[in-house]
Amino acid sequence: MDKTVPDLAAAVTGIEDGMHLMIGGFGGAGAPIELIHALIDQFRATGSPNKLTVINNNAGNGRIGIAAMIDAGMVEKMICSFPRSADPRAFTEKYLVGKIGLELVPQGTLAERIRAGGAGIPAFYTPTGFGTDLALGKPVAEFEGRSYVQERWLKADVALIKAELADTMGNLTYRKAARNFSPLMATAAALTIVQASRIVAPGEIDPEQVVTPGIFVDRIVKVADPRQEEALMRAGVAYV
Amino acid sequence: MDKTVPDLAAAVTGIEDGMHLMIGGFGGAGAPIELIHALIDQFRATGSPNKLTVINNNAGNGRIGIAAMIDAGMVEKMICSFPRSADPRAFTEKYLVGKIGLELVPQGTLAERIRAGGAGIPAFYTPTGFGTDLALGKPVAEFEGRSYVQERWLKADVALIKAELADTMGNLTYRKAARNFSPLMATAAALTIVQASRIVAPGEIDPEQVVTPGIFVDRIVKVADPRQEEALMRAGVAYV
């Protein structure tokens, strides 16, 4: 069982128009920049995939990563908790003229909905958002006298995530706070595509230290010296 | 911040009659035998804690651990998925004459209910058990045409768990499949008491490798060479 693929183009093949994509990362930490840019390359070359719904905590920063996807015109809708950043113009410009959709979800609810999608829990109750505009239209229920909002699972066709270390069976570890949403997204997508800084043979990751077990991973591509979104931003890099 | 306590007696102090106790372990793997026996000692010396509800996957084996608690007469009710074992007589004898209660919960639902208790999710829907006797009386709902059972969170007053390595702030790692329910129980109890084979200073556990962050842990006691329930069973040991 070897889930590695030879290059980034092979890693992102088969992603279709209209799909829902979970993309790991919180701000720049954990953003799989190389996978995202490979997908942009594919869109520029073929016009596809287009009309994507992207699920991420944020909505892009500057002119790289998710922001560059939005700039390229591939993204129909964002599902996120915080569509602001140091340089949010890609999303903001399109949003203010109605050219991109937004489903705003409280951050913990976003995480829990993705976890629920991966764990086969179609709905759950949370105190978060009760009585606020973000709970409008959602069922509510009382438990022991306290009010809760019913939230639904969130799944995706594809997850793009960045790992630190992978074995060829797909067991993963992450780097510091770059972990964030990625272990959850890996569980909630039909196809989970991983870029890893290093790939080792099975047995070279201590089974105690695996964060994402290989069962959740479909493709692994090596990106030996991955770029960091925040560092690129600060260097003024644009992927146009 | 130092959460260590000097000995087992200090570790289990303050557990009161009628409390709900989560006890880690799946069969013998992860069973905190020394903490359990310290609690039995306390009961024998003082008559308390009594009338406990114990939450564990199983209901004891032989004449040690949870089985010895049941034999001692401290346990009013078990909440578990599988009250059978190689030698289940402690539970079986009392159950068949109505002297101990049983709430039988599918194993995955038990795990998820405990996780929900720790994560502030008062209720969730699961396909597990739909249409079976174990869903009788529970609300059901349909999502996308499939039927699900509503299950409630499970919390406890106290969790007794066994870790491999702890730092004094309560960050924990486990040993192999002895992990099982313990990281969940640590989150779902008001008071989490840990026996650890080794205790180190903060900073000596790699932050990437912490399984249970210290926020969930209240007391840590060192049990340098913990006994293993299965091994004790096979050696015919009884704690009477």
Next chain:
Amino acid sequence: MKAKLSNAQMAWRAAQDIADGAYVNLGIGFPEMVAKFQPPGRQAVFHTENGVLNFGEAPAQGEEDWDLINAGKKAITLKPGAAFFHHADSFGMVRGGHLDVAILGAYEVAETGDLANWSTGPTGIPAVGGAMDLVHGAKRVAVITDHVTRDGKPKLVKRCSLPLTGVACVTRVYTSLAVIDIENRQFVLREKLPQLSFDDVQALTGAALVVEGTFADLVVPEL
């Protein structure tokens, strides 16, 4: 009774349907034998509910580590690429549809796909373990079972009489006599022992056996 497969032979037959690289959960007891009969060149990854992926055979006696066990509380070993995780993550794998197949034992299987395998009725000590989770989680839920009970009664029935484990969950049954799919609330015969006639198998089955096109001989090596 005429010819029938041994437990090992049933396990062998079930193993032939497991693809290379599949993630598999085997029920406690006799279904565990399936792992021994993976066809050459194929490697499945076995999951156990208590938090281990990619475990291997039992260790030699005396070599057991009782912190390294499977859901049946038997000692196991690890293969390269194993992982440990807690129970909620483990049942997330189960309930979330990440296992390719679960192969379980049965007291009764109904033509509706209903399964009864956890309770023989209101007396005794009830115990369910992970069975109810597994039947609603794996992409494919198969049963491996003697075709009839010890006293010769059909285990494949119209409606289960024992308490259910799950509703409409089983899609294939490997029995000591036949391989039977459950489709559209019917038992569809796919393979039967060549020594038995269709009527022989039907006579030992508690609901109508349907034939779609044709069925094959169930041929299993001596084991």
Next chain:
Amino acid sequence: MKAKLSNAQMAWRAAQDIADGAYVNLGIGFPEMVAKFQPPGRQAVFHTENGVLNFGEAPAQGEEDWDLINAGKKAITLKPGAAFFHHADSFGMVRGGHLDVAILGAYEVAETGDLANWSTGPTGIPAVGGAMDLVHGAKRVAVITDHVTRDGKPKLVKRCSLPLTGVACVTRVYTSLAVIDIENRQFVLREKLPQLSFDDVQALTGAALVVEGTFADLVVPEL
């Protein structure tokens, strides 16, 4: 305007109420300053939503590791005894009641304990982050805020006019003029700047200030 506390002074006052060993989440922006003012001998453990416990101060410029950031996307460092975890575990800590206190900024706080701090209305780009989770998770939810808006309007009001972050969640407000508890749907004055009279503070507050017994002087060092 008469005397008022600086942001640092408000943060200092809020820090005095944090017990040794408390687990604390500080809202993005100015509440982050609270961490600097822990009283000697006390050590709180700081949580950030994006999966870190026990982080420390910002690194020196040029020493940033951008995979090690807080919820405000600022570079942080680790203290001994830190841990990383994923977002669901992080918000399990929040929602599950494991944080002792969360200290957040506010646009408006109502005498009912309602908080508005995420949206200034229907125009612009809405963004909520983790605020709605924090207000329903921590054992104690406090707000730290100027007593009035830039144009002098009360931020402590009878009912919030802006979109709510949470209902009946705030129990204490540290303002530039006073420390006020919310009890039984009322603002209860606990401390005020000695330079101001009760009527001065009341005049800048959008709902009745109640006095229970007495109140103290709000005394904060120069910072």
